[in-house]
Amino acid sequence: MTAAHDSGYSGARDPRPDREPRLDRDPRLDRALGAYYGLALGDALGMPTQVMSRADVARVYGTVTGFEPARPDNPVSAGMPAGSVTDDTDQAVIVGRLLDEGRGRIDPMRLADELLRWEKDMRAKGSLDLLGPSTKAALDAVARGVPPEEAGRHGSTNGAAMRVTPVGIATRPEPLAALVDRVVQSCQVTHDTTVGIAGACAVAAAVSAGIEGAGLDDAIAAAVAAARAGARRGHWIAGADIAARIEWACGLVRGRAPGEALDLISDLVGTSVASQESVPAAFAVLALTGGDPWEAALTGANLGGDSDTIAAMAGAVAGAVHGLAALPADAVRTLRDVNSLDLEPLTVRLLTLR
Template sequence: MNDTHPDLLDRALGAFYGLALGDALGMPTQVMARSEVVRVYGTLTGFEPAGQDNPVSAGMPAGSVTDDTDQAVIVGRLLIEGGGHIDPLRFSQELLSWEKEMKAKGSFDLLGPSTKAALDAVAGGASLDEAGRTGTTNGSAMRVTPVGIAFAARPLDTFLDRVVESCQVTHDTTVGIAGAAAVAAAVSTGVAGGSLDDVFEAAVTAARAGSQRGHWIAGADVAARITWARELVRGLPEAEALDQVCALIGTSVATQESVPAAFAVLALTEGDPWRAALMAANLGGDSDTIGAIAGAIAGSVRGLAAIPADALQTLRTVNGLELEDLTRQLLTHR
C-alpha cells in the first residue's frame, strides 16, 4: 500500500506504543515474585520507579522502557533499511552495540540469555546459521511487533519467512519461532482490523506452523498452551486469575510460559491495552516482556486511541520515544 489508511495507522501505532506501555509498566516489577509485588505495591495502578533493590531495573525512573522496546525499535529500523528484510549480521552488530551503550550508562538491563549466548557464539566464530540453535527464551517474541506491523499474516508461509529473519541469529528454534510467530501474527491481524477472537485464532495457527521451523527443541507446544491459557482464566476474578497464571502458566523468560501468559492477560482484559499492561505488571516475573507482548496485541486491536493520553505523554517524555515515522514506514510494506 502506498497511502496509509487512518484506521490502519491508528492500530499500528497502538501496537507499537502498546508494546512500550506494557514494557514501562512492567519495568519495576520484573524479576519479582507476585507475592513480593503485592507486598511492595499492593496493586500497581500506574507507572512506578524501580526499587533500589531490583537487580535488573534499579534506578530506572517511572515510565522507563527496557530492552523490549529498544530491541523492537532496532528490528523496525533494520526492516526499513533492508527493504523489508533483516540482515542477520547487521542485526547481531546492532544488538551488541545496544548492550555496549547500556553498559556505558550503568544499566543492568542487558541482553537476555538466549541472545547473549548466540552473540557470544558469533563473536567466537560460529556461523550466523548456527548461532541461534539453542535460543528458546522470549527475546524473539518481545521484539517481533514491527514484523506484524509491516506484513500481512497471509499467506502464512511468506509471513513466517519474515518472522524467521527476526529470530534466526538468536532464537532459531521450534519454540523460539513459534512464540514470535504467535505474537507477530496476532499483531498483524489486529492491525488489519481483526477482533480479539481473530487475533487468538491467528496466533494459534501461526505458532503451530512456526513450530515446524528452526532447530527442534524439547518444550511444551506454544500453540496448545495459548489455547489452554485462555480457557484457564475464563470467568475467574482478577486476583485469582493472576495467581493461576503464576502457578500454572508461568511468568519466566521461557517462551512457552511468558507468551501464553500474555495471551491469558489479553483474554482477562478483553484486549484493553491499559488494563492488559497493568495486569501484566502485577504478575511479576518477566512482567515487562509479558506486558510488552500483551500491550502490543491489545493496541493492535483497539488502536492508539485506547491508550490514555497521559500515559502516552509519559512514554514520550521519559524515553524520548517517537514511533510515528517508523510506524508509517513499516506500513509501506503491507
C-alpha cells in the same frame, strides 16, 4: 545509570529520511501505532516489577495502577524512573529500523551487530538491563565466528517474541508462510528453534491480524495458527507446544475473578523468560482483560516474573486490536517524554511494507 533509555536508539541513521508516505487516513495506522506504543506501555508498566515474585509485587506495590519507579534493590531495573522502557522496546525499535532499511528483510548479521552495539551503549550508561540469556549466548557465539544459522540453535527464551511486533506491523497476516518467513529472519541469529520461532510467530501474527482489523478472538486464533506453523521451523528443542498452551491458558482464565486468574497464570502458566511460559501468559492476560490495552498492560505488570515482557507482548496485541486511540493519552505522553520516544515516522514506513 541514566535517567531512562533513549528508545530512539539506532546504530545507523535511516538512509531514506524523506520516505514518508501519507497514511494519515488509513485506519491501519492507528492500530499499528497502537501496537508499537502498546508494547512500550506494557514494557514501562512492567519495568519495576520484573524479576519479582507475584507475592513480592503485592507486598511492595499492593496493586500496580500506573507507572512506578524501580526499587533500588531490583537487580535489573534499579534506578530507572517511572515510565522508563527496557530492552523490549529498545530491541523492537532496532528490528523495526532494520526491516525498514532492508525493505522487509532483516540481515541476521546486521541484527547481531546492532544488538551488540545496543548492549555496549547500555553498559556505558551503567545500565543493568542488558541482553537476555539466549541472545547473549548466541551473540557471543557469533563473535567467536559461529555462523548465524547455527548461533541461535539453543535459543528458547522470549527474546525474539518480545522484539517481533514491527514484523507484525510490516507484514500482512496472509499468506501465513510469508509472515513466518519474516519472523524466522528476525529470530535466526538468536532464537532459531522450534520454541523460539513459535512464540515469536504467535505475537507477530496477533499484531498483524489486529492491524488488519481483527477482533481479539480472531487475533488469538491467528496467533495459535502461526505458532503451529512456526513450530515446524528452526532447530528442534524440547519444550511444550506453544500453540496448545496459548489455547489452554486463555481457557484457564476466562470467567475467573482477576485475583484468582493472576494466581493461576503465575502458578500454572508461568511467568519466566521461557517462551512456553511467558508467551501463553501474555495471551491469558489478553483473554482475562478482553484485550483492553491499559488493563492488559497493568495486569501483566502485576504478575511479576518477566512482567515487562509479558505486559509488552500483551500491550502490543491489545494496541493492534484497539488502536492508539484506546491507549490513555497521558500515558502515551509520559512514554514519549521519559524515553524520547518517537515511533510515528518508523511506524508509517513499516506500514508501507504491508
